[in-house]
Amino acid sequence: AQSVTQLGSHVSVSEGALVLLRCNYSSSVPPYLFWYVQYPNQGLQLLLKYTSAATLVKGINGFEAEFKKSETSFHLTKPSAHMSDAAEYFCAVRGPADSSYKLIFGSGTRLLVRP
């Protein structure tokens, strides 16, 4: 069965520092992976998605993620954190056909950005 694990429920970085949010997946088939961001009391917004076209995926707001099959990982990075990046980030894997391809989310990582 498909699943994702996000390491670290909270990550704190200084403004201008590298952002690294970790996601490991488990999938019995080639996975389709997603990163979403959620600001307080708002819905989820897609940052980027991996669809097997390229292992390095660039998204919005300067974020990117690299698919590493050997490590079963899809970590999210941003070279320089901005105060506006403070939010909750969710990694998700698309479920198999017999589950109607529903999204299976990790438990989320809250990013705190210190001035």
Added chain:
Amino acid sequence: EAEVAQSPRYKITEKSQAVAFWCDPISGHATLYWYRQILGQGPELLVQFQDESVVDDSQLPKDRFSAERLKGVDSTLKIQPAELGDSAMYLCASSFLYPLAASTDTQYFGPGTRLTVL
């Protein structure tokens, strides 16, 4: 830019009362999803529609929850009676293509309805 609309944004109710949430997906989107997000957790799918038909409701507590999408456009999720454990954010999402036709299709989320059951 088209968005998924949800109402109300916030709902406070007492246990044993009935509540209803409404969702209007992006125009032309065939697939509609209802997710429940408990505080501190990721969203979990409750029910998925393809047009007006239910595709997946395996995680919907059918003794108290019901969902419909009568004309294949907007949708209503109802809880009756509400329980304390139902306090959560209820998120609606939609996507353009039928789920089995495009597994990489993007799901667009609405702002959610935050339910508090007292």
